Amino acid sequence: MTAVVETEGLTKFYGTRKGLEDLTLQIQPGEVFGYLGPNGAGKTTTIRLLLDVIRPTSGRATVLGADTRDTAVRGRIGYLPGELALAGRERAHDFLGFLAEVRGGVSRGRIDELADRLDADLSIRMGQLSKGNKQKVGLIQAFMHEPELLILDEPTSGLDPLVQHEFLAMVREVRTSGRTVLMSSHVLGEVQNVADRVGIVRAGRLVAVEDVAALRERAVRHVEFHFDAPVPKEAFEGLPGVRDVVVEGASLRCTIDGRPDALIKAAARFTVVHMVSSEPDLEEIFLTYYSEEAPRAHAGA
Amino acid sequence: MPTLVRKTLRDYRRSVIGWAVGISAFLSLYLSIYPSIRSNPDFAQQAALSKYPGPLRDLMGGLADIASGTGYLQAVVYQLFVPILLTICAMLLGTRAIAAPEEDGTLELTVTLPIDRGRLVLERWAAVALGVLAVAIVTLALVLALGSVSDIGVPMGNIIAAHTGLFLLALFFGTLALTVGAATGSKAVSLAVGGGYALAGYVVETLGKSVDAISWLRWVSPFHYYLDGSPVALGWPLGDYLVLLGATAVLVTTAMLAFSRRDVGV
Structure with missing residues (x-):
């Protein structure tokens, strides 16, 4: 073709x-x-x-x-x-x-x-x-x-x-x-x-x-949960793909790479009042590509 | 008529009408007072000479015999004012061919049409030429009409010859503005080069007659090939007009080559 x-x-x-x-x-x-x-x-x-x-x-x-x-x-x-x-x-x-x-x-x-x-x-x-x-x-x-x-x-x-x-x-x-x-x-x-x-x-x-599907897998997403009562930070630490966890009283902020599955399951143990998930931030994908993919991209080009 | 020529003429329509009306108003005013000049020749001649002393008189083309039809027509129409107006009109149309649309960004879509760059320049130039021609024809008709009403006594053939020169002169400068615009993409540069050359060319041709140091420069002045043959008095200076036409053709070719080579809108 x-x-x-x-x-x-x-x-x-x-x-x-x-x-x-x-x-x-x-x-x-x-x-x-x-x-x-x-x-x-x-x-x-x-x-x-x-x-x-x-x-x-x-x-x-x-x-x-x-x-x-x-x-x-x-x-x-x-x-x-x-x-x-x-x-x-x-x-x-x-x-x-x-x-x-x-x-x-x-x-x-x-x-x-x-x-x-x-x-x-x-x-x-x-x-x-x-x-x-x-x-x-x-x-x-x-x-x-x-x-x-x-x-x-x-x-x-x-x-x-x-x-x-x-x-x-x-x-x-x-x-x-x-x-x-x-x-x-x-x-x-x-x-x-x-x-x-x-x-x-x-x-x-x-x-x-x-591929768009592959890119979406890589995308970095900011997620925010609000619960009806304060939650322990430990409950969200060490989850696969979850980074930058910040817990302030009843709210949780973190960054996820790829699938949100583990985070959702962890959050489900508490009462979720409100949830915000931002669109994947392209700028962060660029940064990812710079830090992780740069050698490969240069070799590929 | 090619699509782009028609479209460009449509864009030019308002300014072409505007310039035709403006120059016609000027002509009507000055040609309608000719009968009073003729009826009082000594006074008019004296007034003209005292108004323009020394070198200024040279700049005005000598002002000889202003009370005669030929002298009057030369001094008020074909010497300075109307050539300047028509030249400005042609240069403005010329910059609107490439430089102005490039600066405002509208050329981007035009250059991505399936039209060869050289053809694009040529068709835009054709529209400039037709626009200037339209103004020239309207004003020629008016000079012929008012000339016969005021009984100006210049043969019709000479008026047509002079007006043809006027058209060729304006077309040359319009083409120059188009070419500089096609080569540089800058409206300011194309108007500066066109205007500067026109001004210098006029001064060199008129003052050069009595200042030996610059008289050789008259050969590179477009005005030389328009004024020197005195078409109002003597009829067609064919060779001079061919020089103007040839120079215009060289400019158009240059514009086509230059525009085909370069990046647009950077």
Whole structure:
């Protein structure tokens, strides 16, 4: 099977500042690939290299089997920029019509259908769109021509939860139809429900590529229990995967790696009034990768 | 017409209309007072010469024979004011081709369309050229109409020749702004280079006639190829216009090559 996105030693320096170093990555057809990393890690640099907006310092990249310099291939890609800028007096549907025409045509019905799904008002002038509406127009233009590859840079920023939900449904439909998605995010929570694999990039280097299921196993989670009476600290010490236990009267705070099973069973011996479990903190996963996986990642790259 | 040309022209529509209206207002004002100048030639000539003493007069193109139709048309329309206005219009449109959308981020989506970078530049340039052409045609029609109403007595062919030069001059500077923008991505740099070259070019061409030290520089001034042939009086200076056209073509080619080579929006 030919990879949809394939890079080899892809490197980009902005003068002396490193943007991305030695990225070797393959994304297969029909896959949703989450590209994770903190701001400034190199996600946008990678994406802009794939779209030939910027040119690599060294290394190479192919998209849909063609070199990124091949102009025609871009008609088969849907792209949502990370910092989408839309301006001017033109109305949103006229702008979408222009993009559709250049890419070889999209039916008016298709644009309206997407606008309906995302609840976007396309009669507004581009310069007056709110941030959320801008993002919706950006999504519509990326999805409307049913591209074989979608490259979405921080697609959910500025969207309200309802629209985010609809967007994720659209991503799943794309996968179901056998097409491919590359989406970046700095929040694992945004991609973990749709992505098959995630790549984690930090300071310009790809530090890990993991199955989402495996990543979730590794995730570090902060958990808080509140009981109806003070609890002894000893009851929670030495549990597998439980760290940083702090007991203050009737409340317990700790960090868990992987499964919460042992902790839940220990807590069940007391009367639980309230429980808070935060989403896995991606930053801590990065830290985990730095401390434990760094040697392996370097060897693998 | 290619999609991108049409879309760019749509974006330019308001400013093109604005400049056409503005320059037309200027022309209407000055051409409508010509009959009173003609009826009092000695006074007008005297007033013009005393208003612009010495080198200032050179800067204004000499102001010879201002009470004649040819002299008047040259001095108030084709010498300085209208070329400056149309050149500014063309340079603003030129910066809006690449540099301005690159700075505000809207170029990002455009460069990821299945359009070759060189073609993108060429089609944006075509829209700039058509926009400037539209302003030139509207203002030409107005000069011809008002000229015949005020009985200005300049042959229609000469007015068309002068206006063609005006268009080519403005197009050259618009293309220069586009090219600098395509090469650097900076609006400020492209306006500074375009404006600086226009100003220096004009001064060198007008003052260079009487200052020997800089007279050789006239050859690199675009205004030389517009003013030196005196089209209002003498008709088509074909060779000069071909120089302007050729320089414009070189600039467009440079813009296409430069833009194809570089990173966008970094």
